[in-house]
Amino acid sequence: MKRIYVPAAIAAALGVVLSLSLSVRAQTASDTPYMSKCAGCHGSDGAGSAMGKAMGAHDFTSAEVQQMSDAQLSDIITNGKSKMPAYGKSLKPDDIKGLVAYIRTLKK
Ligand code: HEC
Missing domain, CATH: 1.10.760.10 (Cytochrome c-like domain)
Structure with a gap:
């Protein structure tokens, strides 16, 4: 049963990393x-x-x-x-x- 949660956890972690890097990029030049x-x-x-x-x-x-x-x-x-x-x-x-x-x- 535990296995099912691993990909979900990875996806959630990736989502956080992606949204963080996007917000960092929004801070540059155009802002x-x-x-x-x-x-x-x-x-x-x-x-x-x-x-x-x-x-x-x-x-x-x-x-x-x-x-x-x-x-x-x-x-x-x-x-x-x-x-x-x-x-x-x-x-x-x-x-x-x-x-x-x-x-x-x-x-x-
Ligand atoms: C609505 C258009 C407009 C905006 C927005 C604007 N300016 Fe200007 N600015 C002008 C005009 C027109 C002049 C020329 C004024 C004169 O000498 O009669 C000028 C002049 C200047 C000058 C003096 C040098 C020159 O070109 O004559 C500086 C420095 C300057 N602006 C900086 C800024 C900065 C920094 C901002 C943003 C915070 C800004 N301006 C936003 C229209 C604008």
Whole structure:
């Protein structure tokens, strides 16, 4: 009788492992604040989506944006600028710091 339960136990264990690895994968790239909040206008690569460019967003990979100081970038993210929405209320200061650091990684 005991044998019947072994495959069921293995299947249950595999199910747990699979769902764990799936939830871990969901945490990567597409789940970062940048991808969920910014990429719609600034593009997944920072160069700007068609919509973002039409609104006047600048290419994050360009010298023009990279020359701005960390303080200027975080100020724009926190307080917004013309069509750029303000994120000071919806993001924590640490998240904004992380986003500035992320923008730095986009430099060509
Ligand atoms: C609704 C579209 C939109 C969203 C969403 C958006 N932005 Fe912007 N962003 C803009 C526009 C438009 C500008 C240009 C503002 C200007 O200079 O007039 C801008 C400017 C910026 C700048 C200054 C450099 C530049 O391109 O002029 C930074 C830095 C920035 N955004 C970061 C972010 C971050 C980080 C997020 C996500 C938390 C985000 N933006 C979400 C539209 C958007």
